[in-house]
Amino acid sequence: MKKQVSAIKGTKDILPRDVEKWQSVETAAKRIFELYGYREIRTPVFEATELFEKGTGQTSDIVIKEMYTFPDKAGRSLTLRPEYTPSVVRSIIENRLYLQPESLRFYYIGPMFRYDKPQKGRYRQFHQLDIEVFGEEDPAIDAEIVEMAHYLLQELQVTGTETFVNSVGCKKCRPAYLKDLKTEAKKAEESLCSNCQRKMATNPLRIFDCKVETCKKLAQKFPKITDYLCQECEQHFARFCEHLDFFEIEYTIEPRLVRGIDYYTKTTFEVASSKLGAQDAIIGGGRYDDMMKEFGGPDLCGIGFAMGMERLISAVPFTQMKEKFLYLAYMGDGAKRAGMELVRLLRREGIECLIEYREQSLKSQMSRANKLGAAWVLIIGEEEVKKGRYQLKDMETGDQEERTREEIMKIFGEIS
């Protein structure tokens, strides 16, 4: 192999055959989100670094080791967004959107950037489909966004998914829980694996995720967040679950479900697919009641989720059906002109037409048309130009008929 410039590690070209899939997922998502009253918002791909330091959180792995951060020419520190939520919150505050009568429900589709080590289902530039709702405290909205996610998955015919829900408490009740959890973990410290010993200090909730058998066993006896929730959080969680039951959504309460982002409060949830590898979460989200206020905005709660496009797409079964199109085969300059003119009119009628402008024998033009899957071939040579009658061939049946321009326009006028 010659040395050549290649795509950056962890990034991928989305080629035409795949773009089709992307577009169909995007179209379905937009349609459904709009049905629920969401509107699209687009924010810049890069922001001031401090936005994520404050929003995503100084202690999150994302901020500590996964951000694409660089100085611009004026020396400002910028960051390619690793997630979307802080950007929307900034935009709402900056544009005073909370003073408008429109409901604060937004969706967004676009690239995110994280300096992770790539593996199956994880890329450095990846794409998310996000939705966010602000100012809705009622746990009914928590359940509604899960229901909306389920509806989208159903529309995309994604099967084999499992939904996990949890509550991570709030600023009032979580500290007490973490303290007790650490105390319990400390007691078992010597039996825990080295990894978990490290997590004890940094993120004790993560101990629940360990795959080592002895850790798993010990963790079963550790306190659960659900036993420590304050009255408000406990009620919120109970009513959230009630609403999920009301929507007849199957879910598993997973006390060890912790989103690795600092800002979550109360509800967190995740949808995992059995069709993926180790990175099996296709949707992750939760409530973040304090972020808006912490950014100096109004005291508005928020909730949202993100879907990983790459992961979602690999779980969607696609059946491809090609659009029918016409291939123009011509021989000689006169035929080329006549063909170009006719094809131009056909395109105005909504018929997809392809002419390839290269010197080829009729045989190879026919062969091309067949390979590309053309439904019809329009054949024009010197004789056809003289007569004003062209050969129209149906590639499936092999039938070929001589037609005038008017007849051809009429035939395709009826098809389209």
Added chain:
RNA sequence: GUGGGUGUAGCUCAACUGGUUAGAGCACCGGACUGUGGAUCCGGAGGUUGGGGGUUCGAGACCCCUCACUCACCCCA
């Protein structure tokens, strides 16, 4: 950041414990068929075996380094 696996034609893969000029299928181009696709047959083009170094009479294979891809850990969509 840590570990494992894999790098041979555009794609999928061969090449016995190291041994002539690195092969095949599919795809591509052309011909059999001078203006008619798919099937068949015939032919053609396509490779510094990821890169560099080493061992050897001889390396695609063995050793070292490096790069890329990939899977997993950590974490996350």
